[in-house]
Amino acid sequence: MRRALLFAAGVGLMLVLWQAGHVAYGSLVLPGVGETLVKLQRLIGSGEVGDALQATAFNALTGWCLSVLIGVVAGGLAGRFEELRFLLQPVAIILLGVPAIAWVVLALLWFGGRWAVVFTVAVATAPMVFAAAVQAVRSLDSDLARMARAFRAPPRAMLFDVYAPHMLGYLYPALATTLAMSWKVSIMAELLSGSGGIGDGIAAARARVDTAELLAWVVVVVAILIMLDQLLLRLVRERMHVWRQEEEGHGDG
């Protein structure tokens, strides 16, 4: 309850600062809260938000799924085989060093359209998943694996009871970070590619110098990220929190 109140107070503080900025600088620089919400209502009513959300969700989630698939498989293998790790680690470091905006421009030249967006999301987030997967496999507890083999655990039990929960513990922070990042990268790529989605909406608002509409789109993005965090990631986080407290004290004897 206290946590919810503090959360609401934080949101309230942001709104007060926003409104104060509007009073100080005027509508062109920073439209007021009410003005933005009216614009948002119009965008929702016209169906633009729904269409844009659909397009951005497809781009972000397709790119993220590709990144998770590639990152987990490559990272898993690199964690298991030292030679592959030495081979792939510099590749991941180089990919991570390339700015996302450079990937957008390159992808537009190579693919164009929506697949440029999907590619940019995948290539910008995969190295982070790769690094987490390498660590996850390298830190697998061989004693637990030996215990499971001693009880002749079938492959399904080895996967779901031994390996997957351990991997998830390491992968979760990277998956949560890259999921949020995939939306932001996707919007940036859409803004430059003009292939629909929230980024395209922001580009159109900028062209019309419609700051209120631009802020309305920002509100949509922030709302989506908060919903993702609270509805999906929080569930996983709380489930993991129950058993991930080894570092906290416990009795003995």
Add this chain to the structure above:
Amino acid sequence: MAMDDALLALSGVGFAYGERVVLSGIDLACRRGQVVALMGPSGAGKTTLLSLVLGGNQPAEGKLACRAERLSEMFQEPRLLPWRNALDNVAFALKAQPVSGRERVARAEAMLDAVGLPRASHRQFPHQLSGGMRQRVSLARALVIEPDLLLLDEPFDGLDVALVRQMQTLLLSRVADRGMGIVMVTHDARHAAAMADRIWVLSEAPARIVACFDGAKDRSGPSCLALADRIEQALLSASRGSP
């Protein structure tokens, strides 16, 4: 001892890690309903010997015959899955058997009751349990598959006397009632004397058997203490390198 009715029989078994010979010419056996203890200096290869029985390694020489249909081990460390609660950790051991999920849980629950873990702790995660409770869960996991041969690797290390007594009583009742065989590695002569029907003492690596004792007639009386003294003398001799 007749080798024909042995659950486990080792004859001239040797093992080496690369060039380093760990075990040499080991002969021992464990029958149904018998508790045997393996003792020896640290690094004598006792845990390696258990690993050979489990099939984790193959003997370099000699013959190892294990006729146990259900083989189980209680490890020195509890080795519980940190992301599963006590009940699921015990039920995990049954995943190799063709039993329904409901039966797995029921059997795990009954076994946790048998080892004396309070009901309130059945759904707690390992980090929420005390060291003694974790050992109980580990014992329950080892027993829930109803093994005909149980391997114990320093099972009572760091536990208080009352808990050790309770666990020994439970294990010995399983031996008497169900004919389970136990091979126990321990460095504590009192534990060996209190439980074992036969005690083998290994020398330092390359380990060979340097002494063998029959179990005490009385598991808690003077003959048990006298046996523990004799075993300790043999262990001291083994550590000094003389049989």
